[in-house]
Amino acid sequence: MSEWETVIGLEIHTQLSTRSKLFSAASTQYGAEPNRQACGIDLALPGVLPVVNREAIRMAVMFGLAVGAKVRTPCVFARKNYFYPDLPRGYQISQYELPIVEGGEVEIELQDGSHRRIELTRAHLEEDAGKLLHEGYAGESAVDLNRAGVPLMEIVSEPQMRSPEEASAYMRTLHGIVTFLGICDGNMEQGSFRCDANISMRQKGEKELGVKVELKNINSFRFVERALRYEQQRQIDALESGKPIIQETRQYDPGTDRTRPMRVKEYADDYRYFPDPDLLPVVVDESIQVELAKSLPELPQARKTRLIKQYALSADLAAVLVQSRQWADYFEATVEAGAGASTTARWITGEVFARMHKDSTELAEPPVSANSLAQLLKCIDSSVVSNSAAKEVLAAMWKGEGEAEEIIEARGLRQVGAGADLDQWIDQVIEAHPDEVEQYRGGKDRLLGFFVGQVMKASGGKADPKQVSEQLRIKLQSG
Amino acid sequence: MDLTAETVRGIAKLARLRPNPEEEQRLIQDLSAILEFFAQLSEAEVDGIEPMAHPLEVDQRMREDEVTEPDRREDYQEIAPDAREGLYRVPAVLDSD
Structure with missing residues (x-):
């Protein structure tokens, strides 16, 4: 052949x-x-x-x-x-x-x-x-x-x-x-x-x-x-x-x-x-020709290379962002407004894109400005809200209910870090599951995830999962 | 320079003309004579002369990108052979492009 x-x-x-x-x-x-x-x-x-x-x-x-x-x-x-x-x-x-x-x-x-x-x-x-x-x-x-x-x-x-x-x-x-x-x-x-x-x-x-x-x-x-x-x-x-x-x-x-x-x-x-x-x-x-040559904007390939270098993005994320100038601009404006680059890239290509495609009415641009998005993403990076609570906040912002901070306060979504409340929830969970505690202490490390889940549930989603798992580990070991 | 009947038929087809055999004969003679006349141009000495798209030493003036044409659909459609509901109407064309 x-x-x-x-x-x-x-x-x-x-x-x-x-x-x-x-x-x-x-x-x-x-x-x-x-x-x-x-x-x-x-x-x-x-x-x-x-x-x-x-x-x-x-x-x-x-x-x-x-x-x-x-x-x-x-x-x-x-x-x-x-x-x-x-x-x-x-x-x-x-x-x-x-x-x-x-x-x-x-x-x-x-x-x-x-x-x-x-x-x-x-x-x-x-x-x-x-x-x-x-x-x-x-x-x-x-x-x-x-x-x-x-x-x-x-x-x-x-x-x-x-x-x-x-x-x-x-x-x-x-x-x-x-x-x-x-x-x-x-x-x-x-x-x-x-x-x-x-x-x-x-x-x-x-x-x-x-x-x-x-x-x-x-x-x-x-x-x-x-x-x-x-x-x-x-x-x-x-x-x-x-x-x-x-x-x-x-x-x-x-x-x-x-x-x-x-x-x-x-x-x-x-x-x-x-x-x-x-x-x-x-x-x-x-x-x-000289004038136009000077005013040529950065083209997708060059922009992708720069995004990877300047913001330490993965090639995949950068490629998705430069699929349109609008999104590359939105990304850079959000980072400029103070949000972390990696969180911004993930959120734009994840939640924001999903919302853009979900709305059957054709949206020319997202209803949440780069500046407003940056405020929300800063709250995630500083553990003020959990990832899942942030999704709820974005949904509300999308509908025009206000800025991130307002919505977080109004809905009581502020994440609870180390403190009396967290201690109390952890203690409750440990007390309620003596068998699992014994297994964990017997070497079944995988159960930590189970405990984190229980504490998150007890907190109504408000606890900071990172803090929860840190505190849990200490308490479970010290028992 | 004698054109063949086949060439003349091809040209007629492109021009959407359907000459009868008599007209076709006349077209062959006329077009051949015209081509012969034009052939005289090839006697001109053109060595070293750049081909040009236009005889004048001027270039195209351009307009700014502004919309200045008013909507005169009703006026235009009034003088069209056939127009209804804002659309010009023509005999059916079925080519898929």
Whole structure:
């Protein structure tokens, strides 16, 4: 049996977070009523002319600088010609021979902790098309052009990924970069970040690429991996039974976990690109590049490394925190406000995340500020409240019942350390369990846990477990 | 430079045109003549000249990222061939993308 090598390249479409469209001053806000945000330019009324959005250019330049690419200046917009009702102009304004970003590379990290560099071919700017609706229009289709003209940046990788896992790691890495740069909101459900994956197989050692299949419009990290895994096996099976691979576009269906061919449009690839005569070459001044280079934020990989070093976090915790800039910022703000780094990391990735996901109403950010969270976590670190009581306090803070200290006092959750109360509870427990005491003294150390549990129960959860076990050990031994 | 009937049919298809055989013959002649005319450009001496995307020595002016377009949906839909409930209506297109 021959050994196969998988070759994968990704084209990722990121929607840029501009307020207005790439060539018109209509809003890009998501969720508006149909066609309320489609102006004359988006509708391609006769006589209108596109005007380039400066911010979209800046965002593409930021991306180029962040991945160490060459920012091409001047770059040129081109017309990609095809007829479809979601494209009123009859052509999409895109970039072809002279894209704004050329080359560059990103480093991806795999499950086993190993790293690989993936080179980029290019990234270019283009406008999105409108949305077609087919269901419930009595044999017709309906068109919503709000999305028409929204700026997209398409990032094309070299065919350098060798497994579905690498492809999803690459997709995650780019997602991290564009969201940390603040140039894309990264919302995959709304389609702000989606990809097309090209996959082919070849014999190991072979230089030539095999026939590729394109998987269209995948909007999840999990799906890209599953779709490619299915497609990889499908191609190997075909090749090994002597069937040729047909170059085609396929679609992944998460329901059945399979890919199936999409209808082939005749001449679909004959786009007859040419430079758009309505738009002049776009020059990006050297000074703008220098300014943007200076203001580039710390990117996920660098931030992760710093979090590990600066706060002595485990690589796993740091990796979870840098999955979004919001959480990395929240973590650092909480530590800044005085909480211990390790407690903060554990609580944010534990309780806070759990609460964020539990609330079915989509929360953009946690209702508890970093400062308030820090006050609670300080109470844990100084043993003012137990871990379990702190969860109750956080739940109350989440509902807006006040600051940690107030809630702890109001609910009587202050943990009781060494003192008369603790002595009394311990004495009660020792008296109530003479058999266990005898066994413990006879060498059954494991029973300590049992005693701690009993004392905690007697205290109504208020005793400090650390103090309890210390005091218990002394008392049990001295008996 | 003579275009084949097949090429002209391909171009017509891309342009969503369906010429009858007579029109097709005329298109073959016209387009071939146009291409011949353009072919004269290749006689120009262009050694050492950088390709350009635009004949003018100017670059693109840009606009600030501000929303200034008002919502004029009703006006636009009034002049559309068919629009209902805020949506433009077209004959069914069934391609899955």
